[in-house]
Amino acid sequence: MKLLQVDTIEEARAKLLSCLGASGGAAEQAPLSQALGRIAAADVPAPGDLPAFRRSTVDGYAVVAADTSGAGETLPVFLRLAGSVAMGEGASLRVHRGECAYVPTGAMIPPGADAVVMVEYCENTGTGTIGVCESLAPGSGLVEPGEDCRAGQGLLSRGCLIRPQEAGALAAAGLTKVPVYPPRTLSLLSTGDELIPPEGEPGPGQIRDINSTALAALAEKNGYRVVLRRIIPDEEALLMEAVRGAVKVSDVVVLSGGSSQGDRDWTGAVFSRLARPGILCHGLALKPGKPTLIAWDEATQTLLMGLPGHPVSAMMVFTLLLSWLSRTLAQAPEPFPIPARISSNLPGSPGKTLCQPVHLRREAGGYLADPVFGKSGMITTLIRADGFILIDKNREGLKKEEEVWVHLF
Amino acid sequence: MKLLQVDTIEEARAKLLSCLGASGGAAEQAPLSQALGRIAAADVPAPGDLPAFRRSTVDGYAVVAADTSGAGETLPVFLRLAGSVAMGEGASLRVHRGECAYVPTGAMIPPGADAVVMVEYCENTGTGTIGVCESLAPGSGLVEPGEDCRAGQGLLSRGCLIRPQEAGALAAAGLTKVPVYPPRTLSLLSTGDELIPPEGEPGPGQIRDINSTALAALAEKNGYRVVLRRIIPDEEALLMEAVRGAVKVSDVVVLSGGSSQGDRDWTGAVFSRLARPGILCHGLALKPGKPTLIAWDEATQTLLMGLPGHPVSAMMVFTLLLSWLSRTLAQAPEPFPIPARISSNLPGSPGKTLCQPVHLRREAGGYLADPVFGKSGMITTLIRADGFILIDKNREGLKKEEEVWVHLF
Numbered sequence: 001m002k003l004l005q006v007d008t009i010e011e012a013r014a015k016l017l018s019c020l021g022a023s024g025g026a027a028e029q030a031p032l033s034q035a036l037g038r039i040a041a042a043d044v045p046a047p048g049d050l051p052a053f054r055r056s057t058v059d060g061y062a063v064v065a066a067d068t069s070g071a072g073e074t075l076p077v078f079l080r081l082a083g084s085v086a087m088g089e090g091a092s093l094r095v096h097r098g099e100c101a102y103v104p105t106g107a108m109i110p111p112g113a114d115a116v117v118m119v120e121y122c123e124n125t126g127t128g129t130i131g132v133c134e135s136l137a138p139g140s141g142l143v144e145p146g147e148d149c150r151a152g153q154g155l156l157s158r159g160c161l162i163r164p165q166e167a168g169a170l171a172a173a174g175l176t177k178v179p180v181y182p183p184r185t186l187s188l189l190s191t192g193d194e195l196i197p198p199e200g201e202p203g204p205g206q207i208r209d210i211n212s213t214a215l216a217a218l219a220e221k222n223g224y225r226v227v228l229r230r231i232i233p234d235e236e237a238l239l240m241e242a243v244r245g246a247v248k249v250s251d252v253v254v255l256s257g258g259s260s261q262g263d264r265d266w267t268g269a270v271f272s273r274l275a276r277p278g279i280l281c282h283g284l285a286l287k288p289g290k291p292t293l294i295a296w297d298e299a300t301q302t303l304l305m306g307l308p309g310h311p312v313s314a315m316m317v318f319t320l321l322l323s324w325l326s327r328t329l330a331q332a333p334e335p336f337p338i339p340a341r342i343s344s345n346l347p348g349s350p351g352k353t354l355c356q357p358v359h360l361r362r363e364a365g366g367y368l369a370d371p372v373f374g375k376s377g378m379i380t381t382l383i384r385a386d387g388f389i390l391i392d393k394n395r396e397g398l399k400k401e402e403e404v405w406v407h408l409f
Numbered sequence: 410m411k412l413l414q415v416d417t418i419e420e421a422r423a424k425l426l427s428c429l430g431a432s433g434g435a436a437e438q439a440p441l442s443q444a445l446g447r448i449a450a451a452d453v454p455a456p457g458d459l460p461a462f463r464r465s466t467v468d469g470y471a472v473v474a475a476d477t478s479g480a481g482e483t484l485p486v487f488l489r490l491a492g493s494v495a496m497g498e499g500a501s502l503r504v505h506r507g508e509c510a511y512v513p514t515g516a517m518i519p520p521g522a523d524a525v526v527m528v529e530y531c532e533n534t535g536t537g538t539i540g541v542c543e544s545l546a547p548g549s550g551l552v553e554p555g556e557d558c559r560a561g562q563g564l565l566s567r568g569c570l571i572r573p574q575e576a577g578a579l580a581a582a583g584l585t586k587v588p589v590y591p592p593r594t595l596s597l598l599s600t601g602d603e604l605i606p607p608e609g610e611p612g613p614g615q616i617r618d619i620n621s622t623a624l625a626a627l628a629e630k631n632g633y634r635v636v637l638r639r640i641i642p643d644e645e646a647l648l649m650e651a652v653r654g655a656v657k658v659s660d661v662v663v664l665s666g667g668s669s670q671g672d673r674d675w676t677g678a679v680f681s682r683l684a685r686p687g688i689l690c691h692g693l694a695l696k697p698g699k700p701t702l703i704a705w706d707e708a709t710q711t712l713l714m715g716l717p718g719h720p721v722s723a724m725m726v727f728t729l730l731l732s733w734l735s736r737t738l739a740q741a742p743e744p745f746p747i748p749a750r751i752s753s754n755l756p757g758s759p760g761k762t763l764c765q766p767v768h769l770r771r772e773a774g775g776y777l778a779d780p781v782f783g784k785s786g787m788i789t790t791l792i793r794a795d796g797f798i799l800i801d802k803n804r805e806g807l808k809k810e811e812e813v814w815v816h817l818f
Contacts, residue, residue: 088603090613108614148787165791168623171607194497198580204499205517214577262468339775366748376466378557382574
């Protein structure tokens with residue numbers, strides 16, 4: 001039995017970063033509608049003050065706050081109605097002491113006024129004066145120029161996820177494009193003599209390939225663009241030719257299957273022959289996911305990954321390494337893991353990090369995490385699971401009720 | 410001051426369901442690559458057993474388990490090597506008592522064998538016999554036909570989110586299409602004399618429209634297809650014409666702004682004139698989000714919504730009502746909210762449900778939720794926030810350290 005030097009997840013991650021550097025690559029400018037769900041590739045300062053002028057936040061009367069001192073429900077202060085400001089227009093009048101002007105929500109505050117009293121706290125006497133029944137502090141009922149975001153200040157930070165509100169803020173600032181990282185190109189080669197495409201009808205001993213569908217979906221969800229998906233028989237020459245072709249069109253080439261030590265596992269041999277410096281990681285101290293290979297080809301700047309053939313293992317390794325890599329290079333935070341308590345004792349896998357799928361059950365005060373078990377090679381395990389927990393390689397296991405962090409799929 | 414009958418969120422939601430019925434509508438068959446992130450519109454049974462044949466889960470030797478009884482590291486049992494099974498082929502040999510056959514991971518188990526011992530626990534003597542150093546129970550090292558999913562059993566359930574693993578399972582079953590709901594069509598009309606498009610240069614008193622960008626993104630993220638985006642001045646005739654046009658092409662027409670009781674707020678008047686039975690909800694017991702109108706037009710089966718003009722309020726009401734509606738009609742679960750403790754005392758808004766944006770801070774045992782404050786009309790409040798909490802209308806507020814559920818944006 002051949003003994004392998006296996007890496008921890010942390011060691012494997014460090015090797016990935018050493019290949020690809022700490023940068024997300026060159027940024028491109030994407031229109032807002034195509035930037036949703038992507039990561040800002042640079043800090044984006046506001047080109048001007050937001051808002052650009054002093055705006056009312058209520059329907060009401062712009063006043064000099066000092067004039068309302070002492071006013072109350074039973075003791076209104078009467079102010080001369082000097083006019084009104086229309087929406088979307090500059091304020092052409094000025095409010096002097098003893099005066100007020102009608103301003104709808106969002107309208108410009110006329111010069112001289114420093115507060116807005118809501119119409120609900122006013123009485124229009126109908127004789128050109130307004131009774132104000134509230135005492136106001138300067139600044140109430142309005143928002144100052146730059147109060148939302150000052151010119152030159154960071155509207156978005158590098159690494160932030162572009163959600164609907166980020167798109168809205170960019171629109172407010174007149175920025176219709178945003179710097180994002182172009183997705184890295186990725187090729188998927190499923191290896192195995194037993195594999196046929198999903199649309200085929202399997203003969204004896206054959207199965208439909210899961211990985212090229214599942215890993216492609218996972219890749220696209222995590223910032224990669226899948227440029228090639230192929231099924232390759234377990235023959236060294238064919239695999240060599242396929243990898244050679246994939247390297248030309250991809251930043252990352254992912255093979256699933258063939259990364260073990262069996263007679264027909266050619267991935268290691270192919271990586272060693274095609275890539276320089278070649279294989280950097282010969283296996284992971286991870287269960288499931290041990291038969292994982294990482295190689296780097298300096299000349300073409302291509303990352304080569306050999307993942308286990310079992311779909312569950314392949315998806316876990318992809319998630320822990322390639323999804324992590326994409327996020328880390330873009331300086332994006334990990335999606336919030338969910339705190340839960342484990343609902344039963346759970347043995348670990350000493351010497352290996354155990355990746356355990358769990359189902360989440362909501363209770364009054366939090367979540368219970370139920371372990372979801374399934375033999376290797378079963379895909380429905382992951383359908384029944386909401387996420388996974390990691391049990392440290394130095395832990396013998398978890399005790400029922402112990403606190404865990406659940407990483408959602 | 411005009412007094413309004415306002416609805417609670419629950420009352421407004423019941424009204425929405427009473428209009429649109431409890432169904433997600435007619436399903437369409439989407440190719441797997443386009444189904445990711447969407448909701449299964451029907452239960453999907455497995456058309457055949459998964460796996461379809463008895464498969465090995467390890468590289469090893471298929472044996473009759475009873476033959477290995479008592480075998481151990483120091484006391485191997487020797488079995489005659491009857492042959493091997495190739496990947497992707499039917500097993501042409503039969504394993505009799507006293508025999509074994511080599512099977513790689515994923516290969517078909519030959520008839521007669523009922524367990525597989527890993528190569529790591531075997532010694533190949535090179536003389537046509539294999540020494541087995543492990544005692545096996547029947548069924549170990551293999552997966553039975555239908556053990557992953559039995560023919561006719563539910564592979565996916567209606568309402569389940571289609572993630573990479575669901576796509577993989579469908580591929581495994583030879584299902585290259587999946588029933589999903591076609592997105593409902595939605596029109597967005599931003600009303601206001603002050604609004605210009607994001608690419609424009611604002612004059613005095615003008616601002617760039619945020620809502621048509623932010624709400625469009627929110628709509629697309631939540632199962633709607635935005636078919637129309639327009640900015641409409643505050644003029645009744647123009648608004649009437651725009652809504653009349655939008656009704657023809659949309660299932661849902663969303664207006665933002667103009668739903669208050671001001672002189673220039675025409676949304677209510679337009680809804681009353683164009684829709685029968687017309688307005689069903691005149692306002693929400695929600696802060697922010699009170700000036701919200703819901704109307705229904707029976708003849709065209711169109712839902713009409715008037716949202717507040719403030720982007721934060723408009724996005725909150727959209728999230729609480731229209732995102733909820735889309736999910737509920739599809740029987741999809743709410744994304745997991747995150748349990749946290751509030752980091753400071755927080756006053757509520759008695760009589761109204763208070764929707765409070767929060768920032769999440771991870772600690773050893775869980776999360777702290779920091780309230781994010783901002784004047785109405787500010788969009789950066791939502792950029793600084795990870796999600797929101799709801800404070801019940803009957804609560805005066807929350808005490809520091811109190812447990813809350815954070816709904817992520």
